[in-house]
Amino acid sequence: MDGGSPGKDDPGHAAVVDLLGALAYGELSAFDRIAEDARTAPTLAGRADLASMAAAEIGHFRLLEEHLAGLGVLAEDAMRPFAAAIDAYHQVTAPHDWLESLVKVYLGDGLAADFYREVAGWVPEPTSSLVRQVLADTGHSAFAEREVAAAIEGSRQVRDRLALWGRRLLGEAISQAQHVVAERDGLAEFFVRSSGDLSGIAALFKKLQTQHNRRMGTLGLN
């Protein structure tokens, strides 16, 4: 039914399911996290904006769920191996206030999008197009840039605190990603094969780091 995708016995199939499962759980937990942040919004308009962003994540989740069903896989089965690592990331990076929430959503979404944009080039169609589609900006960016810029304008202390926060988020994300790959041989092989070799993976990490720093700069946190 899905001629362009590898068969179930192909190791590539397992890696594609893993990547979609991790992305799907990422969307579901983004929904959770943004819905919770919405409650701390300082205005009713901000609360409605954040709630809409959370709803957009669920729209993406549903697309991934349908696509996985087409591959003969239940979303919950595909997501399960990644729930612990993604939950752990959110637990150790629980924001302490509204600004930390915004910075986390902005930098975290950017990092995930950069990573999946690379991966989209390594998987067959129609999965590749789907991955690009669910990475579409849900409207966080402009909103977060505006709010953070206003907050750090008058306070070097707030800026320093948020800069430290931004660097920590990258460290925690990489740490959890390493746990996942260490536990899933098939996924590790997929990365090595797709990126060329081990130095290809190092280059990918370097690239993600550079783009993260660029985004920190856009927020005024460099």
Add this chain to the structure above:
Amino acid sequence: MDGGSPGKDDPGHAAVVDLLGALAYGELSAFDRIAEDARTAPTLAGRADLASMAAAEIGHFRLLEEHLAGLGVLAEDAMRPFAAAIDAYHQVTAPHDWLESLVKVYLGDGLAADFYREVAGWVPEPTSSLVRQVLADTGHSAFAEREVAAAIEGSRQVRDRLALWGRRLLGEAISQAQHVVAERDGLAEFFVRSSGDLSGIAALFKKLQTQHNRRMGTLGLN
């Protein structure tokens, strides 16, 4: 720009804005509440289902927001007078577990839908059609009926506890609605005028109560 609607100086305009504002805040707080309940779902599939229902509430909220904008009113201004009463309702009826959450969503949505279906007959087009549209079932019903039926099948104790819970929800909803109407003369006048007289309001309450009891029966809680 909205020829069918009363002008701003018409007392009917204020009542329509009030009703839409209360409905909009109801959707926004339903989003919050269902998003929170999703986190306590016993399975990943149940969690994804509830998250989708929450997202549907935001879809409805956006329709109301657009319609209010067409009447020249910001949603946050229309919602503000009703936030305290709706928040108070949710605070005194905070569910203690997953089953209480499901019963609350099922009965609460049903009650709100019955109320607004009556009101839709009292307001001009296109508001009337919009109100009917946002009352469309977001998919809670079948899901809640199935889960609650399974839970009470083997336990009279669970059934009795949930039956008590269902009766309490109606009492608290009526109590908060009375607070709101007591504080907003224009809204009270609108109800009296629209329903005919004070006995018309009594008849409406009676009807809502009967339909609530019928839904309790559908859940097996009579």
